[in-house]
Amino acid sequence: MSLSTRLSAHMSTRLSTRLSALAASVALVTAAAPMATAAPSATGSPSAAAAPIVNLATNPGFELPAPNLSDWGAIAGWNCTGGPAEAAVTTTAPHTGTSALTVTPANADSTGECAQTVSVQPNTTYTASAWVRGSFVYLGATGTGHDVAPAWTETTGGGWQQLTTRFTTGPNARSIRLYVHGWYQEGPFSVDDVHVDGPAPAPATPLGSVPTTDKVVFFTVDDGWTRTPEAEKFIADNHLPITAFPLPMPAGTDPGFFRRVTAVPGSSIQDHSVSHTDPTTLTLAQQQVEICDARDAMTRAFGTAPTVFRPPYFAWNADTLQAAANCGMRTVLTADADFSWGASNIWHPGTLQPGDVVLMHWTDTLATDLPRALAAAQAAGLKPAGLIDYLH
Known part of the structure; x- marks a missing residue:
C-alpha cells in the first residue's frame, strides 16, 4: 500500500x-x-489592559522539530535560502536550551540568510532581537512600512552577543519579514533565542x-x-x-x-x-x-x-x-x-x-x-x- x-x-x-x-x-x-484582544491605538501605544507583550517569533529557540511530512531538512518556522546544504539545527554550545541554528554559507555568493514571516499590527512598535555568534551577522526586518536599519556585529569574539532593533509598523502593515544572515566569505554563524516582542494579533x-x-x-x-x-x-x-x-x-x-x-x-x-x-x-x-x-x-x-x-x-x-x-x-x-x-x-x-x-x-x-x-x-x-x- x-x-x-x-x-x-x-x-x-x-x-x-x-x-x-x-x-x-x-x-x-x-x-x-x-x-478578541484590543488592537493598539493609532499612535502605536498598545492598550495596557488588553495587549500584553509577547514573543511572536515561530520556533524562536530552534527547539521544535519540523512536523511530519515536512520537506527534508526543513527547519521548523524558518526558510533558509541555502536549504539543508547551509542551515541546520545543532546541539553544540547553544545560547540557551538544547539547540541553536548554525549556518555555513555554501559558496562565496551566499550570505546564508534565514527568515520568517511574522504577523503584526499596524501603527505598532515591536522589538526584534537575537543572540548570535560569528563575524558580520545581521538581524533586520522588511515589510514594516518604514525603512529599518539592521542590527549587526563585526565579530562576537567567539561568544554569544545579542543584536536588537526596534521598528514601528506603517498603517497598512499586517506582516513583516524577519531575517538573519551573515556576510560574503565570512564563514559560519549561529543564531539562538530570537524575539519579536509586541502585542499579539487578536x-x-x-x-x-x-x-x-x-x-x-x-x-x-x-x-x-x-x-x-x-x-x-x-x-x-x-x-x-x-x-x-x-x-x-x-x-x-x-x-x-x-x-x-x-x-x-x-x-x-x-x-x-x-x-x-x-x-x-x-x-x-x-x-x-x-x-x-x-x-x-x-x-x-x-x-x-x-x-x-x-x-x-x-x-x-x-x-x-x-x-x-x-x-x-x-x-x-x-x-x-x-x-x-x-x-x-x-x-x-x-x-x-x-x-x-x-x-x-x-x-x-x-x-x-x-x-x-x-x-x-x-x-x-x-x-x-x-x-x-x-x-x-
Whole structure:
C-alpha cells in the first residue's frame, strides 16, 4: 500500500470519528469564539489592559522539530535560502536550551540568510532581537512600512552577543519579514533565542458557517492525496468556485492540479497544516509551526498567502485560534455539512441553508460527491459561491 493511500485511509478513519462527535455540537462553533484582544491605538501605544507583550517569533529557540511530512531538512518556522546544504539545527554550545541554528554559507555568493514571516499590527512598535555568534551577522526586518536599519556585529569574539532593533509598523502593515544572515566569505554563524516582542494579533474567528442571507453555499475540499481528472472536469464544466485545503506535500507534488481546480473566480487555496495532526494535542508553539509552515508552503507554490485555516479533524482550542492569528489567519473554519466519501450529512435540521460550508475531500469519490452536493444545494435554492468573497 502506498504512503498516500495509507495516510488517506488513516485520516479518513480519524476524520469520521471527529465528524460524528462534531455533528452534535457544530452549532456552538461560532458562539465559542473568545473575545478578541484590543488592537493598539493609532499612535502605536498598545492598550495596557488588553495587549500584553509577547514573543511572536515561530520556533524562536530552534527547539521544535519540523512536523511530519515536512520537506527534508526543513527547519521548523524558518526558510533558509541555502536549504539543508547551509542551515541546520545543532546541539553544540547553544545560547540557551538544547539547540541553536548554525549556518555555513555554501559558496562565496551566499550570505546564508534565514527568515520568517511574522504577523503584526499596524501603527505598532515591536522589538526584534537575537543572540548570535560569528563575524558580520545581521538581524533586520522588511515589510514594516518604514525603512529599518539592521542590527549587526563585526565579530562576537567567539561568544554569544545579542543584536536588537526596534521598528514601528506603517498603517497598512499586517506582516513583516524577519531575517538573519551573515556576510560574503565570512564563514559560519549561529543564531539562538530570537524575539519579536509586541502585542499579539487578536485570535482568529472560528466559523462553521458564513453569516449571510445570500442564497449561497461554500464548497471546501481537503487534503489532496487523490486527484482525479473526473473531479477536475466536473469543477470546470460547472464553473464551481472551490476552496481547497491541501496539505503541503500533495500540493507540492502536483501544484498544477490545484491551480486548475481553483481557476474559477472566487476559488482559493488555504491552510490545512503540514502534518494533519490533531491541533489540540499540540502546544501553542507547535500549532504555530504547523500553521505557519503550511502557510509558507502554500505561498511559495501558489503566490498568495492563505488567510483561512481548516483544523485537521475539526479539532481546535483557544491556542489554535491564537496560533492561527499569529500566522496571519483571520478565520478558523470547520463546516456544517459533509458530502465526503458518499455521505450526505447536514448537521442542522432540514436542507442546506444560506452560508453553509460543505466539506469534501480530494478522493476517488469526489467526482460523485461534487454532483451530489451540487444537487443538494440546488434543491435548497442555493448556488456555490467563493468563500473568500464572503469572509472579511
